[in-house]
Amino acid sequence: MYIGLDLGTSGIRALLMDADQRIIGSAEADLTVSRPHPGWSEQEPADWIRAAETAMAELRSLHPDEVAAVKGIGLSGQMHGATLLDADDQVLRPCILWNDTRSHEEAAALDADPRFRQISGNIVFPGFTAPKLVWVAKNEPETFKKVRKVLLPKDYLRLWLTGEHVAEMSDAAGTSWLDTGARKWSPELLDASGMSIDQMPRLVEGSDVSGQLRPDLAQEWGMGSVVVAGGAGDNAASAIGAGTISAGTGFVSLGTSGVLFAANDQYLPNPESAVHAFCHALPGRWHQMGVILTAASALNWFAGIVGSTPAALSDALGDTLIAPSGATFLPYLSGERTPHNDAAVRGSFAGLAHETDRDAMARAVMEGVAFALRDNLEALHAAGTDLQSIMAIGGGSRSHYWLKVIATALNLHIDIPAEGDFGAAFGAARLGLLAHTGADPVAVCHAPKIDGVIEPELALRDAFDAAYDRYRSLYVRG
Structure with a gap:
C-alpha cells in the first residue's frame, strides 16, 4: 500500500493506493489563505500539519488494515512558498505563498541580473521563492537574520514526517536558486539573493527515498517501516499521475x-x-x-x-x-x-x-x-x-x-x-511506490x-x- 499526500492551497488530500495502483480511498482537510494586505497571500505551516493529521486520521479510520500495510509515502504540493525556519526548526513567520505578489520589485531586480535566467532557465517571477527572501531581508530584517533553512511547503510536511531537510528537483526548480540543467543548487544565485547553500535542504530526485517515516508517527498510524519519496511540485506530480x-x-x-x-x-x-x-x-x-x-x-x-x-x-x-x-x-x-x-x-x-x-x-x-x-x-x-x-x-x-x-x-x-x-495525490502515491520498489518509472507512470x-x-x-x-x-x- 502507498499514500500520496498532496498539500494544496485550499486543502490537504491523502490518497491510499495499492500495489496494483488501484485507489482504495482518500480523505481531505480544508485550509484557508490569509490576505492581510493587497497582493499578499500567506498560510501558517502549523495548519498544514493539523490538516495532514486530520486527513490521515480519517483515512486510517476508513481503511485501518490497508493503512497499516503502507510501505511508501509520496509528497506533492503547492510550489514556490517560502517557509522560514530558525536553528531549532521553528517557523519564523507565516509562509509566503505562490500567488503572493508583494515581491514584484525584488523579482524585477533579480531578473535584471542575467545570471538568473542563464542558470535557472527562467524569469524570476514575483511568486518564486528567491524574491520573497529578498523582500523579507528588506522589510523584516530581524526575521531574516534568524533564517537557517528555507523549505518549500510540501518539504515542511516532510520535515514533520521524517525529521529531514530535503527538497526535490521539480519543486526546487521554482525557487530561482536551482541550476536547472545540472539539477543542483547554484551557489552563485543564492549569493546574489543574500542566501547561502547551507540554508538549502538536501536535494533528491522525486522517485528517490528522502527519509524514513518517524517511528512515533508510524506507531500512531499503525504502520511499520515506511519510506518517504522525494515527491514533486503539484504540476509535476499531476504529470506523474497522468502519465x-x-x-x-x-x-x-x-x-x-x-x-x-x-x-x-x-x-x-x-x-x-x-x-x-x-x-x-x-x-x-x-x-x-x-x-x-x-x-x-x-x-x-x-x-x-x-x-x-x-x-x-x-x-x-x-x-x-x-x-x-x-x-x-x-x-x-x-x-x-x-x-x-x-x-x-x-x-x-x-x-x-x-x-x-x-x-x-x-x-x-x-x-x-x-x-x-x-x-x-x-x-x-x-x-x-x-x-x-x-x-x-x-x-x-x-x-x-x-x-x-x-x-x-x-x-x-x-x-x-x-x-x-489521476491528479497530484495519485502521482505522489506513484512516487512512493517507485521509492519503495525501485520499479521502472515508465511501467509505473503509464497514461x-x-x-x-x-x-x-x-x-x-x-x-x-x-x-x-x-x-x-x-x-x-x-
Missing part, C-alpha cells in the same frame, strides 16, 4: 491556476517566452509549462458574484458550443505569469451591452481563460515545443462545455481520461485509459480567432 512523462505529451489543468504542461526529454529553457522550464519528478527528464494565475478560480469568483455555483453556470450553457459574443473577459484577477509576467495587471470585462446576460458573461469568463491558455500555447511554440493533443485534468475539466471552448480556442484535441483520479476526445469545432474557429484578437488588444500592462 505525462515522455516528450510530446502534455495536459491542461484547470485548478485555482491554469497550466499548459509539456513533458521534455531534454532541458529546453527559453525564459524570454515566460514559459517555465523545470526539472520533472523523474531523473533525466524536464518539463515546460505555461502558467496562468487564475483559471477555475475565475469561474468560482463570477459564480459568487451572481449567487450561483460553477457547476450550475456550466450546466446552463448546455452542450452546444456558441460563438463568442462581444463580451470579453481578462482573467487577471491575481496578476499574470505567462506570457506577461505582470503582477500589477488586473481582470476586467469589456464589450458589455444591454443584451449581455449571465450566460453570456459566464461564457466570456470561460473564453477568457481559454484565450490566456492560448497565450501559453503560443509561448510554448516559441520555446520549441509542439503539442498535437493534451489531456484534461483538474476540477474545471468537469465542464465539457469549457473543454470545447479550450479545444476550439487552442485548435487542439483534448483527451478525456476514463473515470478515475490512463482515454474515455473520449473533445475536438476543435472548425466551423467556429474564425469566430474564436476574432475574439482572441479582441482579447489580446485589451491587455494593458499594470
